[in-house]
Each structure stands twice: as structure tokens, then as C-alpha cells.
Amino acid sequence: MRLLLVLASILLFALPGLAQEAAPAATPEASIEDLIQILENDETRQQLIDRLRQDAETAPAEEPRDLSFARQLATYTQAAAEGASAALRSLTRVGWDLQRLWDGTFNADLSRLQGEVTGLLVVGIGMIGSYLLLRLGVHRIESAISSRVARRRWWGKLLGILGRTAVEVAAVLLAWGLGYAIALGLTGDIRGQMGINQSLLLNAFLAVELSKLWVRIFLSPRHEALRLLPVGDSNATYWQFWSGRIISLVGYTFLFVAPLLAGTLSTAAAAAVQVLVMTTAVVVGIIIVLQNRDDVRGWLNEVGERRQDGIGQLLRLLGQLWHVLAIAYLLALLVLWFTNPDEALPFMLGATVQSVIAVLVGALVVAFISRAVSFGLNLSPEVKQRLPLLETRLQAFVPRVMQIVRWVAIVLVAAAIIQAWGVFDVAEWALSDAGIAAIGSVISAGLILLVCVVLYVVVASWVEYRLNVSIGRMPSAREKTLLNLFKNAFTIALVVFGLMLALAQIGVNIAPLLAGAGVVGLAIGFGAQKLVQDIITGIFIQFENIMNEGDVVQVGDKSGVVEKLTIRSVTIRDLSGTVHLVPFSSVDQVSNMMRGFSFHVAEIGVAYDSDITEVKRAMQDAFDLLMETEHKNEIIDELDMQGIIAFAASAVTVRARIKTLPGKHWGVGRTYSEIVKTVFAERDIEIPYPHVTYVQGGVARASGRTLSAAPQGGEDTSGS
16 A cells, blocks of 8 residues: 555656646545556556656665674664663753642643542552452462472472462452452543553553562462472572562553653653663662672582583583673663663563573473483383383483483573574574474484384393293293394494484485495404404304303313303303403314213222222212202213223222213212212222321231231331
8 A cells, every 4th residue: 555655646746747637635545546547558657667767767876884893883882872861861851840840830730640649549559459368368278289289299289389370360360350340430430431540550560460470489488389499488588579579660660650650740750760760670680699699609509510511510600600690681781771762671671581481491391301201210010020120221311311301401492592582583494494304304313313212122121021030931041142142233233223314314424424334344354353253253153052151161271151152252250250251263162061961970099909899889879879969850860880991000990970961060070979988988998099008017908908917027118
């Protein structure tokens, strides 16, 4: 419409020859009709186009604007100086207005002001009195809610806070409604119409009390159970007192007192009151900052010392400088208000409120997620019995998950603050094609990593379940080895492929990475031949199933129990408890002592003059006694008596074998040797050992025992 009116004006005043048919004093409707007639005619339309082109060519070129920093700074300081001068002039005008009021110049305005004040007093007393009475009931309801949710979980506390908020809001709205009823019923005119100033008072009350209500919700000095911020009772009372006073002072001044003075006295009086109130509020704010400088610094340092990361260092630095930043912010707020009170102050206050809300919401979301995650990690006893390590494994992920959540919250809060202060239009960028693509890529990469973590937990839990001896059947040594190898290989593959897919989602070309990995792998293959030999030998050892975890083996010159078996090496603990890590490249042969069955080989040396038949019978009797011990279930066959196998220098060696379960022959052999020693002693069967015998007479046996006394004086020595 504006464009059409401009064109019509050009036609009426710049082209009189074309506008002769139009009325001399054309109305907007007539101008539009004339414009339509001109545009419908080809000749007049062409003349209009030519005239517009001529005016565009002859128009003076606009000088480029000076956008240098010095120019902008000069413009800003000029506006600040003019704003301060206007504020001082308004104070001067207030003095003149008061002088004129004292002289009786404003008698009519004074009488009108008195009438307005009377009506405002009636509405204010009725509204505030009813609100104070309602607050008494609200206090009792809050006390009841606080006592009920004091020992409940976070969700009970949240419900209590929501209920308390609803009661507080209802009290404010009810008092506000009663104020409107009083204004319409008692102070209105015959037609039931209320004054504009009464509406200003009522709306100011609603805005101020709702703002103070949010402060009470977060601090709640009387009820700790309903307090959202982690502060003490004294601090909560202190901050609520001063924040309520500042909100009331600034809110009622700008929403009620200043408009009232501007409408009844003068705009200068309203401006002067605003200047005084803003200066007072800033001075009070600076005093509060200085009073709490050390307390806030100590609190920030304490929180920063508990965090050994970048956030902790940032908090400690902020503790040293926070009062300087706060005072600078308050002074900048005052200067901006002097400069441009209509635009700068609302923008700065709105951006500040949005920033504070973003920080508080971010902190509450992080705290809520932290409590929810901790609550969800308490597994049932049945799950703990089946998967003993699942709860520990999940709890190990909590610090990492919460660290990621904190950084995501910090990024979102920073984006909200940037959006609030107008540094960058984050919302517009997020809705653009580039923003949607970037956010989608980050979310896709995060989902891939989350799926990888879930898969790792699932596979690790499944392996743990299969290896749990208290559930189901006993896993074999082969299953233990293969399942542990599978878990390690799956973890490595999951990490590699998960990182590759995540990098691909955020726009990284993984083709060069794959090619580079192949080249690096080839270089490592040539440069680390021992490592390749370890892996290849380990693969064949696993295929051939020559040893598993728990087996007693001899690998090279080391023997012991296999504690850990990987694709590259084997970890062995010997009889003395020493742990040996043996790479497969140094393994020429593997001797496994626990496959299928085992033999205890009893090779016992007896004296040459022993009765071998009696010796065999004694060894069989010792075996029968062995079968009566706790080892009888470990022996799987009869005694294999093999008889004499060797003639030594001083003994005859007799061999027998006992077949046992795998790995049980050591315990069986020790018990059998003890029984044989006892039986041989009872039956006077000698087990020879090197000794020296002195014989005085008689004939000495080969074993050193004397058969009969030798002639007196005779002496013979022999040894075996």
C-alpha cells in the first residue's frame, strides 16, 4: 500500500501532464485509481518508467558510511553523553516543576493527582492486603508440602516444588483478580470503567510478584526440602531479601510510578525518578557484590578444586575475577540505560534473564540426568547373580557419560547465551541447510558411538554370563580361552569400525585413512617380524587347541599354569608364583600335562636283597589304601604294575603307574608316596640311600646290616 501511495504521489506532483484527469486533492482511493489507469495505458506507463529512470540517474550518489571502530566509538560516546545530559536536564526540570507546584501553578493537576492517588490507595490496599492474607495460607501449605517431601526421592521433591509453585501462582492471580474487582466495583465510574493508572498498578503488581515468585522457588529460605539451589538457609534468606527489594524497586518504578508521573505531572518527573531508581539499584548491586566477594570466591575455588579438569580451572579463575566482572556489568547496564533507555536496557535485561535461565536449566538438566543414571544402575539381585560385573561395568561408564553430557549442556547453554545477546543467530543457522547437515552429522556420529558402547556391554555381559560358574554348566577351559579371545578381538574391531564410521558421519574422508592404515600395516609387518610371527604362531596354537587357560604346560624352558592366553603370547605362573610372559615367536614346542588323563609314575628303588614279589604286594596294598582316601574319585583305573625297570648301583627300581583325571596325578602321587613309605616300614622293606656302615665282626650285607657277629677283633667296612 505504501509503495502504491508513493507512486501515486510521484504521478500527481512530478507528472502534472499525466495527472490532469485526476482530482486536485486526491484521496488514497483516488490515487490508487489514477495509478491503475496509468499502468493500464501503455503510453503513460512507458512515460512513468522513463521518468523514474531519469530521476535515478540524476539522484546524487550516497556517500559510503564510515564503519571504522573510531567512528562507531565516537557515535556511542556521543549517545552516552547526550543520554547523561538528558537525565541531568530531567532532574533540573523536576525542580522547576516542584517549584511551580508549590506556587500553585499546577492546582488543576494537583487535584486530579489527588483523585488518582485516592483510587490507587483503595485498590493497592485491597489488593496487597488480600495478598498478604493469602500468603499466610500459602505458608501453611508450603510447610505441609515440605514435611511430606523431606525424605522422598527426587521425583517426590519435584512434585512438591510443582505443587508449591501452583499454589503461589494461584495466590498472586487471585490477589490480582481481587484488585481488578475492587478497581471496577468501588473506584470505577457509573459505567464501571476503571482508570488507566489503576490498571498500571495491577499489572505492575502481577509482573513484580511473579518475578519474586521465581526467586522464592529457587531459593525457598524457609523450606530446605523445596529448595532448588544448593545454598544454606542464611544465604537463601539474604539473596531473597535483596533480590526482592531490587525487583520491587525497579519493577514498580518503571511499570507504575514513572507512567503515573508522566501522565499526571510531566515526563521530566518520570525520567528523574527512573534515573534515581536505576542509580540506586546499581549502587545497591555493587554493594551486594562487594559484600559477597570472599564468600563467592571461596565457593568457586572449592568447587574448582573438586574438579581436576578445564572446568575446574575456569571456576578457580572466575573466583578471582567474578566481582570485577559483576561490577563492570552493572556499570555497563547503567551506561547503556543512559544512552538508550528505550532499546538498550530492555535488550540487556532480556539477554541477561535469558542467559541466567539457560545456565539454570542446563545445571538442572545435568543434575537430573546424573540422578536418573545413578538410580538406573542399581540392578536387581538376580541380575547381579547372573552378571556380577555388569553393574560395575555400567558404573565405570557413568563418569565418561556424565562428562559428555556436561560438555553437551555447556555447548547448548553457550548457544543459548550467544542467541540471547545477538552475537550470532544460532536458531537461524540451525534451521538452515548447513546447520541441519552439521547437527545431523554430529547426532549420527554420537548415535554410532552409543551403539558401539551398547554392543560392547552386551557382548561383554554375554561372555561373562557364559563364564559364570554359578549359572548353568561349568565352562570348559577351551570355552574360557576362546570366549576371552573373542571378546578382545570384538572390542578391537568395534573400536576401529566405530571410529571410522563416526568420522565418516562428520565429513572426514576415511578412504585415505584406510589406505594409510594398509601402508602402515605393511610397514609394521616388515619392521616387526617378531610381532607377525607371534600372531601367526598364536593363531595356529589356538586352532590346534594345544593349551587353554588353567592348563599346566611347559613352554620352552618355562612350566606352570596358564593364566592368560592371547593371540600373541601366553602368561604362565610357575610353582614359586613367578609370572612369565612367553611370546609365541620363542616357542618351539608346547607340553601340556592336563589333556584327557594323567599318570602318576611311581619308580621306587629297593635293596638288592629285597623280595620283589613282596615289594609288588606292598605297592598294591598301598594302592588299595589309597583308594580308601579322598582321592578315590580321581583315580580312573587299576594300578598298572610294571615291575623291575632298572638295576642301579645300590638299588633295584620297581615301577607302577596310577591313571588319574587330568591334573590330579600330583596330589594322588604325593598321597601314594606317603602310604608306600608307611607300608614299606611296616614290612621291613628297605629303600636304600647312600650311607657308611661300620661292622665289628660278622659278615656285612650289601645293605650294611650285619647277619651274625664276626670274630672278636675282626673289623670290616663297607658302604653303599
